[in-house]
Amino acid sequence: MSFSLTQILLVVAFYLTGLFLVALLADRGIISRKITHHPATYVLSLGVFAGAMATNGVIEVAVRYGYNFLLYFAGVGLVFVLAAILLIPLLRLSRVYQLASLADMLTFRFRSPRVGAAITIAMCLAMLPMLALQIQAIGDSVHILAGHDHRLEEANFHHQGVALVTCLIIIVFAILFGTRHVSSQDRNTGLVTAMAFESLVKLGAMSLLMVVAVYQVFNGPADIQQWLQQYPPAKDQMTQQLSIDSAHAFLLVFFAGAVCMPHIFHMLFAENTESEDLRRATWGMPLYLLLLSLPVLPLAWTWMRLGQDFPMAYAGLSMGLSLESTPIAGAAFIATLSASSATIVVTTLALANMCLNHLILPSRILNLGQGGDIYSNLRWLRRVLIAVLILAGYLFYLGLNGRQSLVELALVAFSGTLQFLPGLVATPYWPNANRKGLLAGLWAGLAFWFFTVMLPATRGYVPEIGQLFDSIFGESNDFWTLATMLALAINSALFVVISLLTRTTEEELIAADICSMDDLSRPIRQTLPLGSAAEFADRLTPALGERTARAEINRALAQLQFEDSEGRPYALRRLRRRVEANLSGLLGPAVAHNIIERCIPFQAGGTEDINLIERNLDAPHMQFTGLAADLDALRRRYRETLDTLPVGICSLGADGELLMWNRSMQGLTNVYAEDILGSLLHSLPEPWRALLDDFHQDDSDIILKAEVTTDANNPHWVSLHKTITADGDTIVLVEDISAMEVMEEELLHNERLASIGRLAAGVAHEIGNPVTGIACLAQNLEYAEDPNEVALTAQDILKQTERVTRIVESLVNFSHVGSSAEELQLAPCNLADCIDESIHLLALDREAKQVRFSNHCDRELVVLADSQRLLQVFINLLGNARDACDADGHVQIQAYRDDSRVLIDVDDNGRGIPAALQSQVFEPFFTTKDPGAGTGLGLALVYSIMEDLGGTVQLTSPLQTGPQPGTRFTLQLSETSYDDAFKM
């Protein structure tokens, strides 16, 4: 039984066209999104790792080494079982920083384009055998199906031609679907779905082969068991043991390959959009591998039972041809074709991205800034690179000329990619690793691998070092294990030693911090010299061209949901980071970093961005254990305390950026932290902007009372305190004292009523005298007949009446003062008259000490004030002065002009006020009088009224030495005149 080359080519074309259609339908949304974005689709797409080695090579391993073929599946499966240790940290990094390949990852970590270039070159070299393996599997299958002799070493021109045509079809497919999205951060739905489809096809085909093997070649599982018992060579072969060293080496290379190889890295990280998908893959991928491994043993036993001369790796084909069954032979061929084509497509796609981002773009072959469509240029470059890489794999395959088995080629490729493992493990786990160590270790390990593994396996060249090995380690028939492990040992040793002996740059340490699993990234809060997001595009134009720069900025703005006019420093920093991440997906991290650093540099200096650090700490993935967990719990407790304090707290950077805004501030201002954090102070709405900005600029550390009007009917009063930290940040405490203010006014009112009560006796006495006089005069008037006497008596009565009226007016004035609801009525006010009235009112209190008041004020002095409130100021000041004096006390009031202001000194010769208490005397409820003798509101009221009048009050004490040092209160008010008031 055989097939013609045309038939085989038609099958290849038919299958790959089917694949093309699946990708097309998925890309256009004709296949439901529920399917294309289902976690199972993602898990199946990871089956791309199972190339021809999984469908063909492992059968050869099973025949030779029995159960040890499972090491291949176990090594890959372990990567997923241990996802928390390696995959999750790497996935987090790749998603945040848009790192789509191993070269991107290590360039980001070691901050050097040279690292990216080295990784790319080394990876291309290591993957050539892997590409050749896939092409060889197709070529050999074609050779067998075409009915040629069983020797594959001298492959003829025809089946090499079919392999070439297959490569060309794969190139078309890879170009059409691999480069649809120019940025590596966009999920390529068509590609993922097509790869999942391929995984299903090869699993289905392999399962079909297993069923045929078990039930057609054998008569069921019982027959297999019986055959094994009766055929000792099979039993012996199945229990063949590898040395522990070889088993460990196998496990290690397959483990490393499953995370380092570019095709699996690409599907794992670049095409992953949901963390949930990776969680399913932790058990889904091992399950898929288990199912894929089930047919291996039955196929191996079938090959042994049928005893054909075909190579072991093609046991499925051999079975189909023996049974002369076209469907079985077709299924075996399709399994090989699907596995190989998937691996070729994704491997070359990933390698093309690496070459573009780390070899072509950094060398500036493509001038990005010179207009043109960058996206189109990048797409075409990627297409050319894909074609070149697939053809390079084909040429490598031709160069081998069928000398190697699939397993030998796979082991060469796997041991080559093992050399990337030290760098990858160091990325999240070793902050002291540096690029010098990485490059030295990598090149040394690769060189050793090249001469001891690559050359002997591919060119038949056995280096003399093999004899040296034998003399050192004794004769060993497992040269591959020794060479592989020695290459890794040399690589790791150099990496560690050189990293420890050489200096790690600051940039590398910062990147290590970001990548580290145990340390928290400590971002620096730096300032950008840009005022708004709109300026970003202008800055990027020289590097990217105007159209591309504009498109990239608009994309980043849309992703962050920012406006073009966005100007908050925090938002601009986020925009810069987003643009760099997007460019990283487009051009690779090295080029993107270079462009951003060149076009949008930060200004020098900066402090740690506490806000961002806290946000990182609060991220759901941050789970600490031990001491770190305790410290984090403590941090959260303090943060909660700060947030729930009934006092508003905000923190400002030296540049005025708002760094903290607790819940009380939110309640007080109705401005939410998420809206304002990271903004400049002047972004705050009025009246808070003016209040906080003035206070921030002001030298004073305290404002005892400030009125804030957000709602005309509901004014707020706040007090502010500030302090400056060692970093230059300003911490501002804002206390809402509205309730206290209302209470204070109520108390003042009560105090006023109490004063009126205290004055009542004096008032009664004062009024009683003139009333008695009026009564006497009225009695006299009854008997008076002389008109002159009547007139004189009437005048006396009028005088007494005026006296009563004046007393009553004064009392009414005093009792009406001070209500906050009253409008302030500023008007010219004669200072001396106001003081006289105050003295007069105080004199009504008969129970008070009778001290001497002297009003020395100029009778012509007129100040701008509300006369009733000014009256209350003097009553309080003079009352306090009287209380401070002894019985022979003397209170003097004098006033003098100072430019347009009037200064009024109220001096007493009382006991004075100690220096320690002077800062508190204007605070409400502070008093030095005996309990019950004073409310402590008098001077607070004076301070408040003087602020309302636009004046000030100052205290000076002592005025002299001795037992009666005295106190002076100096009031300052604006001078005016009645003429000025008239003009107004």
Add this chain to the structure above:
Amino acid sequence: MYINRMLVLGIVLALVAFPVLADWLTSDYTAWYRPYVVWVMIISFTWWAYRSRHPDEL
């Protein structure tokens, strides 16, 4: 950083028990499916270990 302690314990046990396990799997050919049973157990354990974790906390 969060690493499932059971996972770490499993790795240590696997390393220590690897030679014994390899012998046990291949020494007696009475049950060819024995390695697969172990494999299914590992898959079940992995599913159990990751089932309740938030995707970002794996």
